[in-house]
Amino acid sequence: MKIHLDLDCYFVSAERTRHKWLKKRCVVVGKGTDKKIFSKAKKKSSLYLDTGAFNPVLEFKQEPTSEDISNIYKKEFVTNGIIGGVVIAKSYETKIYGIKTGMSLKEAFARCKGLIALPSDHVFYQELSLKLKNYLKKQIPTLEQYSIDEFFGDLDGWVAQEDTFEFIKKLQSDVLELFDLPITIGASDSKWIAKLITDNIKPYGIKVVTRKDIKDFTRNFKVEDFPGIGNAITKKLHSRYIYTIGDLQKSPNILKSYGKMGKDLYKRIQGLDDESVIASRKRKSLGIGRNFKPINSREEAKRRVVILARYLSYTIIKLELNPTTLFLKIKYQYHIKSYTSISENRLFSEKVFISLCLEMLYKVDTHKSHNIIYIGLSVSNFLEKRDFKTLSLFEYENDKNMHILTKRLNDIRDKWGIDSIRYGIEI
Numbered sequence: 568m569k570i571h572l573d574l575d576c577y578f579v580s581a582e583r584t585r586h587k588w589l590k591k592r593c594v595v596v597g598k599g600t601d602k603k604i605f606s607k608a609k610k611k612s613s614l615y616l617d618t619g620a621f622n623p624v625l626e627f628k629q630e631p632t633s634e635d636i637s638n639i640y641k642k643e644f645v646t647n648g649i650i651g652g653v654v655i656a657k658s659y660e661t662k663i664y665g666i667k668t669g670m671s672l673k674e675a676f677a678r679c680k681g682l683i684a685l686p687s688d689h690v691f692y693q694e695l696s697l698k699l700k701n702y703l704k705k706q707i708p709t710l711e712q713y714s715i716d717e718f719f720g721d722l723d724g725w726v727a728q729e730d731t732f733e734f735i736k737k738l739q740s741d742v743l744e745l746f747d748l749p750i751t752i753g754a755s756d757s758k759w760i761a762k763l764i765t766d767n768i769k770p771y772g773i774k775v776v777t778r779k780d781i782k783d784f785t786r787n788f789k790v791e792d793f794p795g796i797g798n799a800i801t802k803k804l805h806s807r808y809i810y811t812i813g814d815l816q817k818s819p820n821i822l823k824s825y826g827k828m829g830k831d832l833y834k835r836i837q838g839l840d841d842e843s844v845i846a847s848r849k850r851k852s853l854g855i856g857r858n859f860k861p862i863n864s865r866e867e868a869k870r871r872v873v874i875l876a877r878y879l880s881y882t883i884i885k886l887e888l889n890p891t892t893l894f895l896k897i898k899y900q901y902h903i904k905s906y907t908s909i910s911e912n913r914l915f916s917e918k919v920f921i922s923l924c925l926e927m928l929y930k931v932d933t934h935k936s937h938n939i940i941y942i943g944l945s946v947s948n949f950l951e952k953r954d955f956k957t958l959s960l961f962e963y964e965n966d967k968n969m970h971i972l973t974k975r976l977n978d979i980r981d982k983w984g985i986d987s988i989r990y991g992i993e994i
Contacts (some may be wrong), residue, residue, distance in 0.1 A: 568718060568722050568726070568728055568754045568755060568756055568761075568777070569720070569721055569722070569754070569757060569758040569761050569844060570707075570719070570720045570722060570730050570731075570735060570753065570754045570761055570766045571713075571717070571720075571740075571752070571753050571758065571761035571762040571763075571764065572703070572717065572718045572719075572720065572750055572752050572765070573713065573716065573717050573748060573751045573752075573753075573755075573765040573766070573769065573771040574699075574716040574717070574748055574749070574750050574751065575659075575748075575749040575751055575771060576656055576657060576658055576659060576770070577656065577692065577696075577715065577716035577748075578596040578656035578687060578692055578715075579594050579595070579596055579654065579656050579657065579658045579668065579730055579872070580748050580749060581691060581692050581695050581748070582594065582596065582688075582747065582959070583747070583759055584695070584746070584747045585635060585691075587905065588901055589683065590820075591631055591660065591682055592655070592658070592660060592681075592683055592724050593658060593660045593661045593664070593666075593682050593683065594658040594660070594661070594681050594682075594683045594684075594685065595654045595656065595657045595661060595666065595675055595682060595683070595684050595685070596655055596656040596657075596685050596686075596687050597640065597643070597644055597652040597653065597655065597672050597684045597685065597686060597687070598652055598653055598655045598683075598686075598687055598858075599643055599652035599672075599686070599858075600651065600652075600855040600858050600859045600860050601858060601859055604857055604874060604875070604878065605857070605859065605870075605871055605874055607925070607994070610816060613646075613774075617989075619915055625855065625878060625881070625882050633768050636683075636685060636908060637683050639685065639686065640672070640683075640685070640686070641685040641843060642683035644672055644684065644686070646860075649673075650671075650672050650673040650676060650683075651672065651673075652669065652671070652672045652797070653671055653672060653689060654667070654668055654669065654670045654671075654675050655667060655668060655669075655674060655913075656668065656687075659770055659927070661675075661679060663679040664679040664682075665678060666678055666679060666682075670672070672684055674735070681859055685724065685733065692715060693715065695746070695748075696715050696716065697733075698746070699742065699746055699748065700712055700718070702745065702746075703720070704719060706738060706741075707720035707722065707725070707837060708722075708725045709721040709843070709846055710720065710846060711844045711845050711992070715977055717762075719761070719762075719845070720832075720844060720845045721753075721844035724842070724869065726787065727868065727949055728777070731751070731754050731775050731980075732754070732773070732775045733876045735752040735754055735773050735775070736751065736773055738806045739751075739752050739771070739773055744902055745950045749770060749771045750771070751765045751768060751769045751770060751771060751773070751898040752765065752773050753765040753768065753772075753773075753774050753775075753776070754774070754775040754776070755775070755776045755777070755778075755781065755838060755839070756777065756778045756781075756838055757781070757835065757838040757839070757840050757842070758840075758842055758844060759793075759794050759795065759835045759840060759842070760776060760777075760781055760785070760835075760838045762783075762794045763785065763792070763793060764776060764784075764789075764790065764792060764842050764923065766794070766860060767792070768787070775811065779835070780814065781837070781838035782837075782838075785812040785813070785816075785836060785838075786813035786816070787811055787812075787813060788811060788812045788962045789810060789811060789812075790804050790805075790809060790810060790811065790812060790814070790815055791797075792812075793812060793835070793836055794835075795832055795835060796832065800825075803959070804821070807821060814894055815833075815836060816836065816837065838927070849949075850886070850888065850922075850949070851949075852878070852945055852946065852947040853879070853886070853890070853945065853946050853947075854943060854944060854945030855875050855878055855879045855882075855943070855944055855945075856875070856893075856896070856941065856942065856943025856944065856945075857871075857875065857942060858889045858898075858940060858941045859871075859940060859941070859943065860940070861900055861938035861940050862937070862938060862939055862940075863937075863938050865932065865935065865979065867898075867900060868928060868932070868939055868942070868988075869928065869992060870924060870992050870993055871923070871942055872895075872921075872924050872928050872942060873921055873923060873924075873990055873992050873993055874993055875942060876920055876924040876926075876944060877919075877921065877932075877985075877990070877993075878985065879915065879920075879944050880915075880917040880920050880921070880973065881977055881980060881985055883915060883920075884915070884917075884973055884974055884977045885977065887952075888915070888946075888948030889914065889915045889947045889949055889950050890915065890947060890949055891910055891911060891912045891946070891947060891948045891949070891950055892908060892910050892911075892946065892947045892948040893908060893909045893910075893911070893920070893923055893927065893945075894906065894907075894908045894928040894944070894945045894947070895907055895908070895924060895928060895931055895942070895943070895944055896931075896941070896942070896945075897931055897932065897939055897941060897942050898939070898940050898941035899934055899937040899939055899940065900937060900940055901937075903934060903937065905931045905933050905934070906926070906931060907927050907930050907931040909923050909926070909927055910948075911923065912950065913962070913963075913966050914963070914966040914967060914969075914970045914971060915973070915975040916966060916969035916970045916972070916973045917969075917972075917976065918969055918972075918973070919966070921990075924944060928942075969987055976988055
């Protein structure tokens with residue numbers, strides 16, 4: 568059988584492993600404006616190469632604090648008496664107050680007077696997740712990390728189906744005892760049914776659904792609750808008066824009319840997909856982005872793009888990737904967004920990458936009188952060296968030399984820190 572393991576309110580649970588008194592209290596982990604990446608102060612960063620295909624790989628270390636963490640939010644999230652930031656994780660104790668992920672911290676505090684808000688410490692969360700992953704790899708023959716707090720496992724040939732419940736029950740107990748982390752585990756013949764199980768039996772649940780019971784188990788779930796069914800498909804299904812998985816199971820031709828994607832999705836809801844648990848999955852994209860206080864200076868915007876591009880370049884080279892599609896997104900105040908992309912099929916180098924990012928910034932900045940509050944860069948469509956299509960031999964030789972130079976820059980940054988070599992515009 569396939570199993571899905573999902574850590575319960577992971578960021579909060581991780582904080583509780585080092586601050587035991589937070590247990591059973593109303594706790595949220597918040598995210599405010601970035602105060603590190605664009606500063607000129609010395610920063611400590613960590614690169615995580617083995618975190619799954621969907622996880623960020625570059626994180627900044629939080630400096631330890633001697634302050635009372637029950638009031639640490641005042642330093643991290645309060646400016647001129649105004650609470651900023653949003654909730655990115657919440658404890659189950661906050662549910663009765665209606666606190667949700669994405670809610671402003673200001674509203675969260677208004678709803679729950681005794682709320683404790685902590686700044687996110689992604690380096691700590693990544694390191695704890697990696698320790699758990701190394702342990703799980705010893706217990707499960709094939710393990711796939713789906714996200715920082717989710718894993719798939721394949722028990723076929725390892726645990727008999729009739730022993731699955733006892734196996735996951737013990738695994739759940741062992742993870743709590745060894746790591747002090749509550750985890751929910753679902754098991755089924757399909758990995759996506761296993762994920763549907765965990766999504767709906769949290770917190771600290773365990774459940775096995777065999778193939779013969781899948782139809783009965785899924786019948787009453789809303790279509791939007793199923794993994795892989797997003798807003799666009801949900802709206803189309805609702806327009807046909809299909810609201811539950813049971814309704815959808817009775818109308819196979821609707822999803823099949825969407826082509827291969829629809830056919831695969833229909834197999835998933837039937838539990839007949841037989842998709843494998845993949846121990847190592849290639850990345851499809853990589854990105855970096857930051858929120859910050861409103862800025863109007865376009866020179867400052869350029870500086871920030873260069874900094875983000877330099878950090879992303881460092882990660883691209885470390886992962887030995889060669890992207891051919893570059894994407895830049897900016898957000899202005901008052902909920903206005905703008906984005907653009909460029910495709911370049913050539914050998915990657917930091918200098919060319921930064922130039923293209925600045926070119927995209929000029930193109931994407933269509934509201935030059937507006938303040939900018941977010942910049943994000945991402946890359947995708949990674950190619951092998953044999954697939955490069957440069958315009959001329961001279962261009963290829965130049966790209967090759969620049970690529971080698973970028974790798975040498977990375978070697979220096981490995982030794983002395985990512986900020987040891989910067990560009991004049993940054994200073």
